[in-house]
Amino acid sequence: MEEYKQILNNYKDLPGGLLEAYHAVQREYNYLPEEAVREAAAVFSVSASQAFGTATFYSYLKFDKRGRYIIRICESAPCHIAGVAEVIAVLERELGIKMGETTADGKFTLEFTECVGQCQATPVITINGVPYTDIKPAQVPEMLAQCR
Amino acid sequence: MTEEQRIVLRNADQINPAKLEDYLQAGGYQGLEKARSMSRADLIAEVKKSNLRGRGGAAFNCGLKWSFVPTDAEVTYVVCNFDEGEPGTYKDRIIVQKDPQQLLEGMAICGHAVNAKQGYIYCRGEYPYVVELLNLAIDKARSKGILGDFNIEVRMGGGAYVCGEESALIESIEGHRGEPRFKPPFPGVSGLWGKPTIVNNVETFANLPQIVLNGADWFAAIGASKYPGTKVLTLTGDVENRVFIEVPTSATLREIIYDFGGGVKCGRKFKAVQVGGTSGGFIPEYLLDTPIDFDSMRGIGATLGTGALFIMDETRDIVDIVTHIAKFFKEESCGKCNPCREGTFRCYEIMDRINRGRGTLQDIEHMIQLTKVMERVCLCGLGQASPSPILTSLQHFRYEYERKLIS
Ligand SMILES: Cc1cc2nc3c(=O)[nH]c(=O)nc-3n(C[C@H](O)[C@H](O)[C@H](O)COP(=O)(O)O)c2cc1C
Ligand code: SF4
Ligand code: FES
Numbered sequence: 001m002e003e004y005k006q007i008l009n010n011y012k013d014l015p016g017g018l019l020e021a022y023h024a025v026q027r028e029y030n031y032l033p034e035e036a037v038r039e040a041a042a043v044f045s046v047s048a049s050q051a052f053g054t055a056t057f058y059s060y061l062k063f064d065k066r067g068r069y070i071i072r073i074c075e076s077a078p079c080h081i082a083g084v085a086e087v088i089a090v091l092e093r094e095l096g097i098k099m100g101e102t103t104a105d106g107k108f109t110l111e112f113t114e115c116v117g118q119c120q121a122t123p124v125i126t127i128n129g130v131p132y133t134d135i136k137p138a139q140v141p142e143m144l145a146q147c148r
Numbered sequence: 149m150t151e152e153q154r155i156v157l158r159n160a161d162q163i164n165p166a167k168l169e170d171y172l173q174a175g176g177y178q179g180l181e182k183a184r185s186m187s188r189a190d191l192i193a194e195v196k197k198s199n200l201r202g203r204g205g206a207a208f209n210c211g212l213k214w215s216f217v218p219t220d221a222e223v224t225y226v227v228c229n230f231d232e233g234e235p236g237t238y239k240d241r242i243i244v245q246k247d248p249q250q251l252l253e254g255m256a257i258c259g260h261a262v263n264a265k266q267g268y269i270y271c272r273g274e275y276p277y278v279v280e281l282l283n284l285a286i287d288k289a290r291s292k293g294i295l296g297d298f299n300i301e302v303r304m305g306g307g308a309y310v311c312g313e314e315s316a317l318i319e320s321i322e323g324h325r326g327e328p329r330f331k332p333p334f335p336g337v338s339g340l341w342g343k344p345t346i347v348n349n350v351e352t353f354a355n356l357p358q359i360v361l362n363g364a365d366w367f368a369a370i371g372a373s374k375y376p377g378t379k380v381l382t383l384t385g386d387v388e389n390r391v392f393i394e395v396p397t398s399a400t401l402r403e404i405i406y407d408f409g410g411g412v413k414c415g416r417k418f419k420a421v422q423v424g425g426t427s428g429g430f431i432p433e434y435l436l437d438t439p440i441d442f443d444s445m446r447g448i449g450a451t452l453g454t455g456a457l458f459i460m461d462e463t464r465d466i467v468d469i470v471t472h473i474a475k476f477f478k479e480e481s482c483g484k485c486n487p488c489r490e491g492t493f494r495c496y497e498i499m500d501r502i503n504r505g506r507g508t509l510q511d512i513e514h515m516i517q518l519t520k521v522m523e524r525v526c527l528c529g530l531g532q533a534s535p536s537p538i539l540t541s542l543q544h545f546r547y548e549y550e551r552k553l554i555s
Pocket of ligand 1 (some may be wrong): 174201202203204205207208229230231233234308309311312313314315348349350352353506528529530533
């Protein structure tokens with residue numbers, strides 16, 4: 001609780017700082033713990049429903065604990081036709097999890113995303129926000145090995 | 149053949165984007181200097197006369213929008229829309245990554261015109277690495293005193309497409325759920341924290357330094373007369389060269405796809421191009437000689453939108469792609485208004501049924517009826533534009549739907 005409070009407090013006086021504060025918490029923890037949202041309501045003097053209202057609106061903010069490496073796969077049309085399905089199949093097979101899940105060792109999370117603005121070289125995935133373009137399924141095992 | 153003409157990308161790969169000195173050496177901030185020597189009214193009149201129209205999709209005259217800000221307002225804001233959520237689009241990222249100072253200069257020019265001391269750049273959450281570059285650029289400009297008393301702050305979005313809509317974006321900067329507001333009042337009168345606020349797209353701002361410097365007449369003479377200037381376009385999908393280019397707005401789709409894009413990949417035949425991002429229309433071969441300017445695109449039932457061109461070759465399954473797009477709108481509908489919340493859901497349901505070979509002719513009729521309602525009564529552009537891919541693909545590629553129906 002204390003640590004959340006410190007992060008949240010940094011944004012307390014920033015006009016409209018609630019969303020920025022959530023981003024900051026998630027940067028630190030890789031997800032947005034529910035207690036942090038409750039704490040935010042107090043820090044920003046808004047109701048719990050307002051604090052949760054903002055937190056649940058944005059697909060970037062996640063309430064569930066996630067892996068150290070968050071792999072997001074773009075499923076927008078340009079990536080879709082570029083064969084993202086095969087990339088997903090390899091990722092799921094290599095990690096032994098389905099899209100939306102986290103590996104038991106807490107290392108990897110697989111998530112869908114819409115276009116991440118790198119459509120010059122599709123398909124695209126991001127690992128902890130860093131984009132990787134023109135992904136070939138055969139490349140995937142090597143990419144994962146780099147993360148270990 | 150149409151040549152590239154670079155206004156907003158004139159410094160791209162010519163200067164080091166992280167270096168303010170490079171930008172200054174290339175003539176940077178001369179536009180701002182000139183703007184500040186002009187009266188606010190003259191500056192707005194000049195921008196209006198250039199007929200620069202918003203590059204974020206709606207093509208509203210930029211100077212005209214500025215003129216709505218009450219001249220006696222004490223607090224006003226300038227907001228840069230860098231949400232770039234339209235799938236298939238990355239032009240704003242390129243513009244900022246290649247030349248961040250130009251955006252700051254454009255915003256400061258607007259700041260002078262509407263008497264704003266505070267600017268915000270709302271950058272999508274998918275671009276944390278661009279936020280870093282922007283913050284660096286802002287620090288450098290500030291420490292050199294170039295921006296004067298105009299302050300710029302970067303705020304990050306959270307992966308919601310609707311937050312690109314200007315009033316939803318304002319809600320988001322305020323730290324709320326990013327749901328669009330009822331209009332009027334428009335942001336120019338009552339926006340961020342209830343104060344007059346100008347929201348413009350990255351590319352719109354990036355055009356300003358050169359317009360101020362070279363004059364309205366210079367700009368108005370480039371490209372199509374009703375939508376002058378250049379447009380930064382991004383080519384994606386089945387095209388040989390998936391590139392970004394900046395061309396006069398008089399260029400045609402065919403020139404762009406074949407001269408710059410190198411034609412369809414692997415020598416296959418062209419089937420369709422979706423222009424303007426995921427909410428844009430599907431355009432068949434016979435309409436490719438249309439110029440890309442806003443009004444010409446309107447004329448063929450399409451939209452220039454963000455300037456993204458998504459090219460599909462003869463092997464592509466249009467119904468499958470449109471189904472995918474319908475799912476996108478279902479997911480991204482913010483749920484504030486019923487016709488969109490329910491409508492996008494039903495459109496996806498029907499599209500999915502047709503795509504899986506279980507649809508009937510009546511499904512198509514129902515969907516058309518539904519989309520006609522959505523176009524008229526949805527609260528914001530998301531719901532209003534979401535039928536476009538469905539309706540245009542039905543118009544031009546109806547046989548692809550029909551061959552999937554239950555016979
Ligand atoms: C659902 C939706 C998403 C939008 N996304 C963007 C966007 O990502 N970037 C943008 O500049 N404008 C976007 N717009 C348009 C803005 O509402 C607004 O018209 C624009 O920022 C005005 O700037 P301009 O006049 O310079 O184009 C969007 C509109 C809607 C309805
Ligand atoms: S049209 Fe859709 S996105 Fe726009 S306000 Fe209505 S529900 Fe929200
Ligand atoms: S469509 Fe996948 S990155 Fe843009």
